[in-house]
Amino acid sequence: MPAVAAVAAAGEWWRTAVIYQVYPRSFADADGDGVGDLRGVIGKLDYLHALGVDAVWLSPIYRSPQADNGYDISDYQDIDPTFGTLADFDELVAGLHDRGMRLVMDLVVNHTSDEHPWFTESRASTDSPKRDWYWWRPPRPGCRGGEPGAEPTNWHSFFSGSTWEWDAATGEYYLHLFDRKQPDLNWENPEVRQAVYAMMRWWVARGVDGFRMDVINLISKAVRADGALPDGAPVPGPSRFGDGSSFYTNGPRLEEFLQEMHREVLAHGTASGEALLTVGEMPGVTLEQARSITDPAHRELDMVFTFEHMRVDHGLSGKWQLRPLHLPDLKANLAAWQEGLAEAGWNSLYWNNHDQPRIVSRWGDDSPEHRVASAKTLGTVLHMLRGTPYVYQGEELGMTNVGWATIEDYQDVETLNFYRESVSGGASDGEVMAGIGPVSRDNARTPMQWDDGPHAGFTTGTPWLSVNPAYPQINAAAAVADPGSVLHHYRRLIQLRHDHHVVVDGRFALLLPEHEQVFAYTRTLGTQVLVVVANMSGEPADVTLPGVGAALAGELLLGTHDAAPGPDGDRLRLAPWESRVVLGAVDGPGRAG
Ligand code: TEU
Numbered sequence: 001m002p003a004v005a006a007v008a009a010a011g012e013w014w015r016t017a018v019i020y021q022v023y024p025r026s027f028a029d030a031d032g033d034g035v036g037d038l039r040g041v042i043g044k045l046d047y048l049h050a051l052g053v054d055a056v057w058l059s060p061i062y063r064s065p066q067a068d069n070g071y072d073i074s075d076y077q078d079i080d081p082t083f084g085t086l087a088d089f090d091e092l093v094a095g096l097h098d099r100g101m102r103l104v105m106d107l108v109v110n111h112t113s114d115e116h117p118w119f120t121e122s123r124a125s126t127d128s129p130k131r132d133w134y135w136w137r138p139p140r141p142g143c144r145g146g147e148p149g150a151e152p153t154n155w156h157s158f159f160s161g162s163t164w165e166w167d168a169a170t171g172e173y174y175l176h177l178f179d180r181k182q183p184d185l186n187w188e189n190p191e192v193r194q195a196v197y198a199m200m201r202w203w204v205a206r207g208v209d210g211f212r213m214d215v216i217n218l219i220s221k222a223v224r225a226d227g228a229l230p231d232g233a234p235v236p237g238p239s240r241f242g243d244g245s246s247f248y249t250n251g252p253r254l255e256e257f258l259q260e261m262h263r264e265v266l267a268h269g270t271a272s273g274e275a276l277l278t279v280g281e282m283p284g285v286t287l288e289q290a291r292s293i294t295d296p297a298h299r300e301l302d303m304v305f306t307f308e309h310m311r312v313d314h315g316l317s318g319k320w321q322l323r324p325l326h327l328p329d330l331k332a333n334l335a336a337w338q339e340g341l342a343e344a345g346w347n348s349l350y351w352n353n354h355d356q357p358r359i360v361s362r363w364g365d366d367s368p369e370h371r372v373a374s375a376k377t378l379g380t381v382l383h384m385l386r387g388t389p390y391v392y393q394g395e396e397l398g399m400t401n402v403g404w405a406t407i408e409d410y411q412d413v414e415t416l417n418f419y420r421e422s423v424s425g426g427a428s429d430g431e432v433m434a435g436i437g438p439v440s441r442d443n444a445r446t447p448m449q450w451d452d453g454p455h456a457g458f459t460t461g462t463p464w465l466s467v468n469p470a471y472p473q474i475n476a477a478a479a480v481a482d483p484g485s486v487l488h489h490y491r492r493l494i495q496l497r498h499d500h501h502v503v504v505d506g507r508f509a510l511l512l513p514e515h516e517q518v519f520a521y522t523r524t525l526g527t528q529v530l531v532v533v534a535n536m537s538g539e540p541a542d543v544t545l546p547g548v549g550a551a552l553a554g555e556l557l558l559g560t561h562d563a564a565p566g567p568d569g570d571r572l573r574l575a576p577w578e579s580r581v582v583l584g585a586v587d588g589p590g591r592a593g
Contacts, residue, residue, distance in 0.1 A: 007504065011269075014210070014277040014302060014388050015346065016504050017054035018494045019104065021392045023354045024061050024083050025069055026447045029459035036447070036458070038084035038092050045095045047476065051396060051487070052494040055102035055277065057212050059354055061089070062108075065115050067181035068159075068413050069354075069445075071106075071214060072113040076199045093207040102209035104277055109196045110215045111182040118195075119183050126170050133192050134183050135175035135221070137164070137229070145171060148240065154231045155244030160417035162241065175229075177218060177248060179413050187219040187257055197264040209270050210277030213301070216258075217282035217289075220251025237317075238425060249284040255293060258300035267299065279348055279388075281305045287340040294345035303348040303388060309333045310356060313363075320418060320435035325363050327536055328514050335521075338386055338508035347387030351378060352395045357443040361401035365538055365577065368473075371398055373577035376489040376560045377534045380579040381519050383493040384532040386508050391490065393448050397479050398486040402446050402468045403437040411465055415440040451477035492558050496581065500557075502528045511548070517541045518574065522548060527586045529554075533572060534579035541574045554584025 007016060028040030038061065048056060060070035061083040070080065079089055096103050112119055122130040143150030151164040152173055164173040165180040175184045185192050200211065223229055232244030258280075266276050278301045280293065285304055293300045312329045315321030341347050351359035360366050364374030375398030383389050404410060407419050407429070415436055422432045442465060449471040450457030456471035468474075479487035497503045506523030517537040523530040529551040535541040545552065549570035558581040565573055574580075 007501075011275045012302070013054070013102075013275060016497060017102075017277075017388055018052070018383075018497060019055045019057050019277075019388060019390045020048055020051070020053040021057045021059065021353055021390055023059045023393055023445060025059075025464060026445050026458075027393055028448060028450065029461065029463075032459060032461040033082070034459050034461040035082050035464045037082065038079070038088040042088070042092050042095055045092075045099060045101075049099045049101065050480075050491070051391075052491050052498070053101070053391060055104055055209060056096060057104040057210075057390070058106060060106045060108055065113055065181065067113065068179055071108050072111070072179070072182045073108055074113040074115040074117075077202055090206065097207065102277070103207070104210040104212055104279075105203055105208050106214060107200065107211040107216075108214040109185060110218045111176065111178060111184045114181045114183050118185075123167060123170065123174070126172065132189050133186055135186050135229075136167075136170070136172045137175070138172055139166075145173070153229050153244055153247075154234075154240070154242040155247075156232075156235070156239065156241035157417075159414050160421040163244065177215075179417070184221075185219070187253070188221075188223065193257065193260065194264075197261060200261075200265045204265065204268070204276065205271055207271055208276075209274070210279075212305075213278065213280045215283065216280040216301075217250050217254055217285050217304075218248050219257060220248075220253040222247040222251050245284060250282075250286075250289055255298065255300060258293065259298070262299045262301075275302075277302060279303045279305060283307045287337060290337075291341060291345045294341065297344070303346045305348050305350065305353075306337065308337070319439055320422075320432075322362075322435075322438055327516055327519065330363075331510060331513055331519055334385065335508070335510040335513070338510075342386070342507060347385070348390060349382050349385050349387040350390040350392070351382055352392035352444060353390070354392070354444050355441050357439055357441075358399055358401045359395070360398050361403075361443070362438070363536070366398075366400040370538055370577050371400065371474075372484070372486055373560050373575075374536075375486045377536060377577050377579040379486070379490055379493055380532065380558065380560070380581060381534045381536070383490075383497065384503060384523065384530065384581055385521075386504075386506065386523065389493075389497070392444065394444075396487050396490040397449060397474055397476060399446075399449060399474055400468065400470055401438060401443040402466075403443065404466075405433060405437065407433065407436070409466065410436070410440055410442050412441045412445070415442060449475040451475050489558070489560070496557055500530070500583070501525060502530050502583070506530055511545055512543065515543065518543050520545055522551070524586065529584050529586055530557075531582045531584060532579070533574065533582075535574035535577060538576045540576060543572050543574065545570045545572065548584075551584025551586075552582055554582045557581045557583050 024036050027036040029036050030039035062073045063075035063078045063080045064070045064073050122134045137152035139145040139150040146166040151162045155163040157163045159179045176182050232242030234242050280301045282304045290304045313322050313325045315323050360375045446468040447458035447463050452472040456467045479485035502525040506525040509522045511520040520533040531551050552567040561575050561578045
């Protein structure tokens with residue numbers, strides 16, 4: 001069996017890699033202005049190297065008015081002064097490469113900032129040479145522009161309100177699926193696509209090793225031959241907006257555009273001739289679509305970020321109304337993606353990012369009694385799956401939600417827009433804040449907690465967003481010093497993926513699908529069987545794992561609870577939030593040990 005290194009040598013380094021996501025605004029502030037920056041990241045490279053991660057994904061650092069914290073770009077080929085300079089960027093790339101690590105950039109090309117020269121030129125006049133670089137449409141027939149209901153379609157924006165902004169100067173609306181300061185690019189226009197590819201090549205030449213592609217499955221809109229865009233289906237309730245998602249999600253030319261991007265940029269690899277990692281963020285992508293998009297034979301992307309598992313606890317009205325996790329639902333979804341991409345394609349694996357609340361507060365238990373064990377066990381369940389794991393900054397420390405009670409504490413455009421729309425629609429502050437607290441993206445964006453000093457060691461200035469008051473107990477300095485910390489557990493999980501081929505390529509099989517407390521599965525490669533068993537509840541759990549008795553008696557590679565009683569055949573007693581990773585052998589042809 002080829003050594004792991006041999007597989008990596010085959011070029012697809014990302015199959016054995018673990019990626020660390022840095023949200024630059026909140027990671028580390030080197031110049032004391034209260035906002036994280038590139039020199040802050042450079043200062044933490046040894047910390048990341050010691051954790052064992054193989055690459056860093058940087059959320060956007062480009063020049064931006066920061067209306068959506070950088071996901072609104074006004075110059076793709078420059079660094080925002082808040083974050084630093086191109087020289088700082090080059091030093092960061094060199095620092096990563098010197099440590100054998102790689103850099104993945106965030107590619108935000110479904111939309112630009114409304115302050116990008118492309119858009120200011122497009123907006124200048126209806127016959128601007130760049131007018132067709134964006135989506136401009138006249139008011140709905142018989143309606144006066146700027147009045148509610150006059151928008152070209154009834155689509156609801158991801159960030160509340162209409163997806164259309166009236167431009168009185170040129171008498172037309174422009175499309176923005178997110179905030180009005182994020183106008184959508186028109187990918188139907190080949191000039192737009194070529195401009196994007198040239199920009200990507202520019203970054204590749206500067207040493208970039210991959211791209212995380214922001215909402216990339218929204219770039220193809222279902223525009224009719226006459227240029228019209230259809231209304232969306234009405235949604236239940238008082239909203240005047242409809243759901244237009246079927247007209248801009250996984251559109252008719254998406255794979256054509258991705259194949260073109262692959263021919264133009266991705267196939268050529270990095271400046272040093274290695275594979276570029278590509279991961280497409282794809283809200284609303286289905287397993288079937290992901291299998292096609294990540295099938296190497298289709299020459300599109302390596303993996304996608306699905307949202308399906310991130311929505312298993314959403315209420316009827318969506319994310320702002322979370323309900324308790326029903327574990328079998330989560331297991332069923334993850335198992336479907338594990339099995340669905342077993343032959344062709346490849347999974348990304350994540351619990352956290354800069355848009356999701358902290359997982360230990362969401363699906364773990366962030367009380368002092370169980371925070372560490374539940375954070376470790378959530379890590380174990382995710383990292384032993386087949387695919388490329390992503391660790392979001394602070395996840396390795398078991399950082400928790402902040403859940404502020406008043407809207408004044410929040411800064412996230414999605415959260416603030418939702419609050420305003422809900423309250424103006426008649427909801428009470430209390431009702432809305434009850435939904436925002438456990439879900440807002442700002443839960444993920446509180447500054448990184450480096451130590452128990454002022455502002456958790458994030459800045460010597462005033463942080464742009466308040467530090468989570470839990471930092472004296474939860475911080476990197478304490479975690480590094482404590483062998484039993486979540487940090488060292490994550491370091492060991494990452495090491496297991498680097499040391500054991502079965503973690504990389506073993507076939508997944510779910511056990512006990514209906515068990516409400518326990519998440520258990522096997523990974524089988526040749527005669528090797530990895531058994532992963534996790535109690536995801538605050539109560540002890542007695543389980544019988546059919547057919548894996550012999551393997552359970554194998555080598556305990558990683559456990560959360562010292563001196564845990566061994567298995568009795570295929571029966572096991574697990575403490576609250578306990579998990580184990582056991583390496584055994586198949587005890588009979590084709591059957592897990
Ligand atoms: O997110 C897209 C996206 O789907 C999320 O905004 C989602 O709607 C929500 O926040 C999570 O439930 C990407 C970026 O990750 C996000 O930060 C940007 O705000 C957004 O695109 C627009 O660029």
